[in-house]
Amino acid sequence: MGNRSPILEVRQLQTHFRSGHGVVKAVNGVDLTVYAGETVGLVGESGCGKSVTSLSVMGLLPKPAAAIVGGTIHFAGRDITHLPEKQMRKLRGNEMSMIFQEPMTSLNPVFTIGQQMAEPLRQHTSLTKRQIREKMVEMLQSVGIPRAGQIIDEYPHQLSGGMRQRVMISLAMLCQPKLLIADEPTTALDVTIQAQILQLMKEIKQKQQMAMLLITHDLGVVAEMCDRVVVMYGGQVVESAEVRTIFDQPRHPYTQGLLASMPNANERKGELKAIPGSVPRPDEVGQGCTFAPRCSQAMERCRHDRPPLVALPRQSCRCWLYAGEEETALEEVAHAT
Amino acid sequence: MRPEPLLEVKHLKKYYELKKGWFSPKQQVKAVDDVSFTVYRGETYGLVGESGCGKSTTGRAILRLQEANAGEIWFAGENVARLPYERMRRLRRRMQMVFQDPYASLNPKKTILQILTEPLRVHGLYSPDERVKKASEILKIVGLSDYHLHSYPHEFSGGQRQRIGIAKAVILQPDLIVADEPVSALDVSIQSQVINLLLQLQREFHLTYIFISHDLGVVRHITDRVGVMYLGKLVEQAQTEKLFQEPKHPYTQALLSAVPITHPDDTRERIILSGDVPSPLDPPQGCTFHPRCPACMEVCRTEKPPVVDLGEHIVACHLYV
Structure with missing residues (x-):
């Protein structure tokens, strides 16, 4: 990755849905950068806001229920946050395009x-x-x-x-896009077909020098494809780092939990290390850290104050555990690159 | 010491007929074509394969949720495939199923109490008061509480629903549970909870599982023995560790090599299969895998492979004759 010019820059994105029960903050302050020619994995479970983030970028939010209420999206240096539909159509399918989960x-x-x-x-x-x-x-x-x-x-x-x-x-x-957003491209496929498709996507990416934002919940696919990983939980980025850092030294308790619960990380037939509780619905997210109710290391502070994205030497991590380690705990340095 | 067999499936066949108009000949889809295996008491037997390989149909045929065309299913000394309806219904108390989609398998108009006591009521077990007690006990065992007894399925998350689906199967204290992709529809962090629950229940109630899944990581973790299916046929069967370490059948080898790596620094010799699974309407002659097989020989094109026993490792392939 010699080329360090960002293709996609998402800053403090807030996408809200209006529903009968009030406003649902599906995406609540997401920062994300994709550089030319690299593959970034956007990882998270259902309802964490990963798909809504990608739809916001593509300008495909279901209107009028959903809207971007804050933050900016820059694509190849151009602000496309509130680009009119007509101009958006010129970009979509041309300079950036998307693959969805269900090919049918x-x-x-x-x-x-x-x-x-x-x-x-x-x-x-x-x-x-x-x-x-x-x-x-x-x-x-x-x-x-x-x-x-x-x-x-x-x-x-x-x-x-x-x-x-x-x-x-x-x-x-x-149309040889500069950015391809792939939303769970292989989830609906069998493993042998998945291997074919991933191989194909790697080849195409290499040939065309294209950047890719790969949305998935499968850590195996991430290990296979990505250069960098952004982990989302409850509408926010909780950790972002190079792929090896994520696998070798995950710092956020959620990322650690996800990796520990993979069957191959555990003794056969033994009890899997599981994360207790269930994924919160976007309307259930209260004050404080979104992961606190399921976190084994939660402190009193976690339940009241939302942790900032802390810039650690090799990654950024949204957790109070590391708040002391780095003083520049600023949202601005959110990008571990 | 050989454990006692709980279920023996012999030459099970399930064909579907497709009508293609009045005069054209009927076509047959051989969803399950001559499958035989034995499940021992207390073990977890995994059935793996890609979509359309017949693994779910096999599971459903064992419980007679779908009638098999031919073959025998021996369970508790009786050939289940031949049992009259009423006796089969009674026998189901001892063989239960957990379904894939927890959203579709619970009746949305019934409360959890009704859902959980229904199997007890159907089988005439316990008095009404005891049934309620049983239901609340089982709910606690699967990690929910009394508080949920009067809720409806829509009030629960996917993981909780799957817990209820499992509770519904376990409440009868069956010997055998056929679990058809029980964790595939769940989020990663919830999957491990449900797998833990299945393992815990197995220890507590001495259950025997047939675990149907396409997720090879989960299968490797939870099962004792595995059968691999391809286009309606069992192509390989062995103890789990043996199968994952030394797969014999070229299809199994390709299938295992296709599983995504678990760490970015892993390298894996990958056998990429060309093409798709052929249509079961018109399966290839000879060995059904031969058009995609990297080790295909002349004989594979014409002759069906024999089933070779390599000592607790069964493989249907000409390579090992």
């Missing part, structure tokens, strides 16, 4: 693969029909789809799950 539901069942893949090319390029078709076949072949020329005229239901995910990837890659 994210492809339109009533259009052929070719019709769907032609759309970004018609939107963002001035290729002729024939050129578009050639480009699509070429792209499908490069993601390892056999008989690409025929598949273009087939419908999504005629393809298997792995094939559909390959189509989604080629769709996202058509």
Whole structure:
């Protein structure tokens, strides 16, 4: 990673949902930086705000229920926090694109693969029909789809799950984006297919020098793919570091708990180290540290005051345990790089 | 000393017929095709494989939630596959199931008390008061409290629901529990809680599990023996550690090598299988795995592989003949 110019910079992002029971702070002050050519893993469990963060970046929040109420998002040096829809459309699918978890539901069942893949090319390029078709076949072949020329005229239901995910990837890659956001790209797939897809994504990333934000709950996928990791809990970043630091010296009790609960870290047939309690709903998050109710090392202070993101030598960590270790406990130095 | 077999499945077959119009010939999907295995009392037997390999169908056929087309299922000295409906119903007291989706497997219109006492009521066990007592006892065992007895399923999180699903299966004190992907729908931090609960209940009630899962990390942790399925067939079976250390079948080798690494510095020789699982409608001739097999020989294309016993390690592959 010689290139240190940030592609994506998210600062103090606040995305709130309005619901019948009041405001839900789904994303509550998230900082995130993705540099050109690197893969950042965004890790967390359901409801931690990782998907909402990515939707905020893509400008795909369900309106009017959700809105960005604070913070900024810079993409390639440009502020896109409140970019009008028309200009957002020029970016989406062109300079940044997204792959979703469910390849079945994210492809339109009533259009052929070719019709769907032609759309970004018609939107963002001035290729002729024939050129578009050639480009699509070429792209499908490069993601390892056999008989690409025929598949273009087939419908999504005629393809298997792995094939559909390959189509989604080629769709996202058509305009050679600078940033690819992949939201649980392999969760719905079998392990052998997952291995194929991860391999493919690595190759593409290398070839195109693209940055990737990989959203996942699977620490194995993180170990496999990422350069840096950002761990989220309850709408906030709780730890962020290089991937090896996360695995070797996790500092936040939540990250430590997650790693300790992986079956291979425990004796076979023995009791797994588990994190007690359950993931809080966004509307349950009270004062103080969001993880305090489940934390084995929680102190009195944790229940009342929200900890700041502490900049440690090798990572940043949102925990009172380390508050003394570094005086520059500032939100501004939130990026362990 | 060999432990006593609790369940013996012999040549189990489950075919589905697809109608493709009036005149075209009927097609058959061989979801489970001649599967045999034995589960011993007190052990955890894992069934692994990718989606569509028939592992869930096998589990459901054992409980007769789906009728098998052929084969025998011996449980407690009786061939379950042939039992009349009423007797089967009574026998289910001793064999229970835990389902994957805790959101879909609990009746949303019933309170937890009703859900938990229903199996007792159906089997005519205990008096009504005792049933309530039993329900509150079991709730405590699975880590919830009396306080939850009058709540409805929607008031619980996924992990809590799965605890209730497990409580519902355990309340009858069965001998055998078929757990079909019991932790797949749960968050990582909750998964380990539920796995711990399953292990704890096994110790407490001497349960025997058939643990169906695609998550090989969990399977390695919890099971004693594992059977690997591919396209309706059992391709390999061995003790868990043996299977994970020395997989014999090329499919098992590829499957295990595909599991994501656990640390960024790990390196793993990866066997990337080409292509997808073939359609079970039209499985390949000979060995069903041969089109994707890196060690495919001439004989694999034409002849079905025999089942070879390598001493408590069974593998269906021509390589080991």
